[in-house]
Amino acid sequence: MPDWSYQTIFRPLLFQLPSRLARDFTLRAMGTLSRVPGGSFIIRTMGHMEASPILATKLAGIPLKYPVGLSGGLDPEGIAHQALAQFGFGFIEIGPVTIEAHINNKCPIQRDSTNEAIIYTDASSSEGLAKLMKRLDRNQGHVLPLMLRIKSTPGRTPVEARSELLTMMEALSYYAAGFYIESLDENEVVEATIAHLQAIQLAARELSIVKPMFLYVPVDYPPESLKLLMAELSPGWSGVVVGDMLRTGEGDLTGSVLKPLSIDIVRSIREHRLSASLSIIASGGIHQPLDALELMEAGADYIQLHSGLVFSGPGLPKRINEAIVYEKLQSVEPPPAPSFWMNWGWMCLLGIGMIIGGALAWIIAATSVVLPYDISFLGMLPSVLNEANPLVLQFMSHDRVTLAGTMISIGVIYYQLARYGLRSSLHWTRTALLTSAAVGFSSFFLYLGYGYFDPLHAAAALILFPMFMLSMRRHRELPSWERPNLINDRTWRLAQWGQLMMVTLGFSLAVGGIVISTVGITEVFVPQDLEYLCATPAMLNEINERLLPLIAHDRAGFGGALFSDAIAILTIALWGINQGQRWLWWTFLLGGLPGFVAGLSVHLTIGYTDFVHLLPAYFALILYVFGLIFLYPYLMQGQKDPRHDPTIPEIA
Known part of the structure; x- marks a missing residue:
């Protein structure tokens, strides 16, 4: 409680x-x-x-x-x-x-x-x-x-x-x-x-x-x-x-x-x-x-x-x-910031890498959709697949664009946590990055569930994983030199609602990531997916017996990425919110935008607008918007010490 x-x-x-x-x-x-x-x-x-x-x-x-x-x-x-x-x-x-x-x-x-x-x-x-x-x-x-x-x-x-x-x-x-x-x-x-x-x-x-x-x-x-x-x-x-x-x-x-x-x-x-x-x-x-x-x-x-x-x-x-x-x-001189190459800089590079990778993936998913190794795995040209069912490539685009937006979201959050949290040796930021990234790298194995090896994701993981390990090197954890909240005023009470929204958002996204991954490695589709595709799994299998494994690979990977993103958001919301931490508000804003823009825009673009299917996204968007609104005064406005400013009431 x-x-x-x-x-x-x-x-x-x-x-x-x-x-x-x-x-x-x-x-x-x-x-x-x-x-x-x-x-x-x-x-x-x-x-x-x-x-x-x-x-x-x-x-x-x-x-x-x-x-x-x-x-x-x-x-x-x-x-x-x-x-x-x-x-x-x-x-x-x-x-x-x-x-x-x-x-x-x-x-x-x-x-x-x-x-x-x-x-x-x-x-x-x-x-x-x-x-x-x-x-x-x-x-x-x-x-x-x-x-x-x-x-x-x-x-x-x-x-x-x-x-x-x-x-x-x-x-x-x-x-x-x-x-x-x-x-x-x-x-x-x-x-x-x-x-x-x-x-x-x-x-x-x-x-x-x-x-x-x-x-x-x-x-x-x-x-x-x-x-x-x-x-x-x-x-x-x-x-x-x-x-x-x-x-x-x-x-x-x-x-x-x-x-x-x-x-x-x-x-x-x-x-x-x-x-x-x-x-x-x-x-x-x-x-x-x-x-x-x-x-x-x-x-x-x-x-x-x-x-x-x-x-x-x-x-x-x-x-x-x-x-x-x-x-x-207040009687102690703050220690000098650690070197960029000590630990936090590597996580910044990892975040930037995720942002670049997500942006490239978004461009590809919104244009050609599939890559040469996808075509090689299917043994079928996109034009032939499009003739068999013109909705399949659009559906794959919807999965891949949402994954790309989630990757950018993760990259922004990791960069912010490293730049402002890990660099300042805030104890909770290391835990947040460790748990989220561990889930993210582990989710790579979900791609293998249907026997499809994704060389691009494998290469990205090989490049980014050493950065993750270098960023997690032990370092002296220090207390925060930022002034904590001192009074139970209206701004603080409003922030409790904002924190509730963000914690609920983190939990909801985590549940969503688990569900999507589970569906991806088992049933592959939910009923609304099949209704949009105007096809059954058997019909898709008749088009190409490797089509289901390819789609399952996308869905499982997206679920794992979403769960990793959710862990980062949840840990920030649970442990990091403190008055005057402007960077945290910007982290929520900039970290959430790519995911919501990608997910909602691609559904509108391809015409997949089933209300039941999009209801979780609408619910998450409401939590996100109201969380930002309620947290804005608390995080964006610095706090004065009431003992030195008599104009500030102790309890509002």
């Missing part, structure tokens, strides 16, 4: 359901997908979150791949943790955890879409220590560090509360990377709170396994009490976690409204903490990458997401990670 499907399809539908039902349905659907064979691979492929060494840190000695964590309130039962772990999270919070179970699944959850807020009436629910341990004993499906938020039973004395906390720490130390200690009471005297926390910290040192401890501070904890607390907090604590719930008369509220409160409390902690090594984790009001950056500028070292995933979508952690990488790169 990436953002392009969540924002356009799933969120509007889910928000029509009661909040609890929508949450449970979503979590169970993601959890089920992650547990089926290949499910986690599908989730990773849709999001394609690549770990960057720049993001790797250690939180109190705990290695983290990403500085973004998952709040415990989003998935309290861990139903979808295996799926969520693929989204770009570095750690997962579980909690609150109490000794005894306290669950009320019938309490309503209120959702305020206008203000992007959620109100829980059961935020303190806990499945209890025993049940949690049984759950953690099972395979979690991921290896992310678990931060367990523990709290004592309300109404306990300080001694009883410490006893419960220590009991849970002793029991859970095997599973926990660290503990969030939720033990603050705004109604308690600060001095008593400090003494209580010191006693917890000293007692925890005596446990058989000692894990880092983080003080959990409610976002509405009194500022003056917090200042006194931070000034006296024992150095034995590893950090402070700023909560993501605000107590109201209706229940516990989490949402975008908490960001100003979170920023204020983070600044206060940073200013009054005893040790600069005390880590700060903020979790309230983060609904877009800009929110995370502002909290980090205020002093947060790490962040956790809750309501932001509900309103912005599952791509939020990836977007935040990319924004953090960009911020860190």
